Amino acid sequence: MLHKIFLVEDEIIAREGIRDNVDWTAAGFEFCGEAPDGEIALPLIETTQPDVLITDIKMPFMDGLQLCKIVRERMPQVKVIILSGHDEFNYAQEAVKLGVTEYLLKPVGVRDLHNLLKKVALKIEQEKAEEEQLQQLKEQIAENRATLRERFLLKLVMGAISSSEAIEKSQMLEMDIVAKYYLVIIIKVELHGCTEGFDYYEYQQVQQIVSRLVGNNPDVFLLKKDMEELVLILKGHYVEYLEEEGYFLLELITHEINSKTKCTLTVGVGHPKKRIGDIYQSFVEALANAQNVIEEKGRLGPASEVDKTELLKLDKSVIENYLRCGTKDEFNDLFNAYIQPFSETALRSYLIKNYIFVDVVLTTAKFVKELNGSIDQIIPEINHIETLLMNIKTMDQIREQAQKILVSVLEFRDSQANNQYVEMIHQAKEYIDAHYSDPDISLSEVAARVSLSPSHFSAVFSQETGETFKEYLTQIRIKKAKELLRTTTLKTFEISYQIGYNDPHYFSHVFKKNTNVSPKKFRLQVQTA
Numbered sequence: 001m002l003h004k005i006f007l008v009e010d011e012i013i014a015r016e017g018i019r020d021n022v023d024w025t026a027a028g029f030e031f032c033g034e035a036p037d038g039e040i041a042l043p044l045i046e047t048t049q050p051d052v053l054i055t056d057i058k059m060p061f062m063d064g065l066q067l068c069k070i071v072r073e074r075m076p077q078v079k080v081i082i083l084s085g086h087d088e089f090n091y092a093q094e095a096v097k098l099g100v101t102e103y104l105l106k107p108v109g110v111r112d113l114h115n116l117l118k119k120v121a122l123k124i125e126q127e128k129a130e131e132e133q134l135q136q137l138k139e140q141i142a143e144n145r146a147t148l149r150e151r152f153l154l155k156l157v158m159g160a161i162s163s164s165e166a167i168e169k170s171q172m173l174e175m176d177i178v179a180k181y182y183l184v185i186i187i188k189v190e191l192h193g194c195t196e197g198f199d200y201y202e203y204q205q206v207q208q209i210v211s212r213l214v215g216n217n218p219d220v221f222l223l224k225k226d227m228e229e230l231v232l233i234l235k236g237h238y239v240e241y242l243e244e245e246g247y248f249l250l251e252l253i254t255h256e257i258n259s260k261t262k263c264t265l266t267v268g269v270g271h272p273k274k275r276i277g278d279i280y281q282s283f284v285e286a287l288a289n290a291q292n293v294i295e296e297k298g299r300l301g302p303a304s305e306v307d308k309t310e311l312l313k314l315d316k317s318v319i320e321n322y323l324r325c326g327t328k329d330e331f332n333d334l335f336n337a338y339i340q341p342f343s344e345t346a347l348r349s350y351l352i353k354n355y356i357f358v359d360v361v362l363t364t365a366k367f368v369k370e371l372n373g374s375i376d377q378i379i380p381e382i383n384h385i386e387t388l389l390m391n392i393k394t395m396d397q398i399r400e401q402a403q404k405i406l407v408s409v410l411e412f413r414d415s416q417a418n419n420q421y422v423e424m425i426h427q428a429k430e431y432i433d434a435h436y437s438d439p440d441i442s443l444s445e446v447a448a449r450v451s452l453s454p455s456h457f458s459a460v461f462s463q464e465t466g467e468t469f470k471e472y473l474t475q476i477r478i479k480k481a482k483e484l485l486r487t488t489t490l491k492t493f494e495i496s497y498q499i500g501y502n503d504p505h506y507f508s509h510v511f512k513k514n515t516n517v518s519p520k521k522f523r524l525q526v527q528t529a
Helices: 012-021 038-048 064-074 089-097 110-158 163-172 200-214 239-260 276-296 307-312 317-325 328-348 350-370 380-391 395-417 422-435 443-449 454-465 469-487 492-498 504-515 519-524
Strands: 003-008 029-035 052-056 079-084 102-105 181-191 220-226 229-236 263-269
Touching: 003 012, 003 038, 003 110, 012 029, 012 110, 029 038, 038 052, 038 064, 052 064, 052 110, 064 079, 079 110, 102 110, 110 163, 110 220, 110 229, 110 276, 110 469, 163 276, 163 469, 181 200, 181 239, 181 276, 200 220, 200 229, 200 239, 200 263, 229 239, 229 276, 239 263, 263 276, 317 328, 317 350, 317 395, 328 395, 350 395, 422 443, 422 454, 422 469, 443 454, 443 469, 454 469, 469 492, 469 504, 469 519, 492 504, 492 519, 504 519
Parallel strands: 003 029, 003 052, 052 079, 079 102
Antiparallel strands: 181 229, 181 263, 220 229
16 A cells, blocks of 8 residues: 655755656655645645655745644644755754654755655554554453453342442442442343344344443443343432333333334333342342233233242242251252242243242352352353253253252362361451552461461461462462453553552562563453453
8 A cells, every 4th residue: 555645845846856756656655746835735735634744944935844843733643754954954953853754864865765765654554553453452452341341240130249349340340330229121132024033233233222322321231141132230329210210211222122123122120229239139020020021922821920929938048058057968858848839830930930040049159159169160050040041941950950059069068168277268368368469468467367377377278279378369469460450551560559569570570470471461462251
């Protein structure tokens, strides 16, 4: 691709000599215009938008310095080459201050100018490549942040994150979720009047419409669970406002979708909740209400009138007691006493099925967290519980899935209980996790917190965790550094201080040693989903 170049020179012989004797194409340029002074040149330059401007310094009406200053202000991307005589050194100095790209003495030799143009062309191409790369990185960072927000919102509606953790994560993702009340709305999308089973364009159009209507409203968070289901999480300080805002937004969305797409919507609205930790309950209610709407349309038969009555019979403490004290052999007794009585209703009612499994999964998740376990590893079902619910059709499937979840937690519990140092290690890790930003935190300090000598604590910690105290502390700090590099614009030295390193150079050394890249390169990398 040729770059455009414009020439300004008041001496006609010099101007024509440069214009006619330089092989512009060979140098990578297209000659797009010329002028005898800056005043005539300026409107032509604004029209042709050249990549490079060659201009003499001393000219009548508007000299090269005045032209250069105006071009710099209006078109800062234009490269400027100044032509100057030996007696114009002061002018040349001023040109350098104005950010001139190159400087060439008169008389101008064709070969010298040709070499200079190649140099400038290479610089333009490098800058454009860097600009494109930077733009790609910005887009990738934006996509990455969007992915992290989607994951966060999914965990929020599934109840797989504590209130304190949710607030901390939301701050890192620049999402203000703190409010007095919360409300969840589910929007299920379905094609109508379409011979094909799936039309990506139509579903995408629905998502774009909803995204546009939600806009940058700080009180509404949009979760695109999949192409056929969207979730809105609304927050506010008054219940009445929250409900009015929700229904008003739904009216706008429904009107837009009906008038601009081939899709129909099925909507479910939960009840307002006071706590972040109860958002999942509003989500479950919204799911159930959406399902009831579908049932009322005659797709799955009439909704059961005993749903609410049956739900009142559920004893939510049974699962927790079983997890704390039960055995694998007692699962059938638990199932027969807790789930079997609701079997018929559960298979007919999406609401009952939701409550049963949400209770099971969330109670087990809470228990696993108490034991300092990894919820995602021990209960991987937590990340796709709705798909699990949709696939359950028989009582045997209910039994199988409930047993799979509960037994995996019992196995984890038993493995922890057989270790006399479990609680001590848990306390030590909690203390380290809370004080990693203190540059003075030490093994002796943590050992004193768990009433062990430093040497004994060091040996036990290494034996039970498979890593030394220093290695664990370093991993916590590096993990936090990664989060800050991905989710903030803090400089490396600022992050270093925030995670407990007083020496930014040492932090960079430790970070590279643990990740194989420097903090700067890590920030620019594409994070895989």
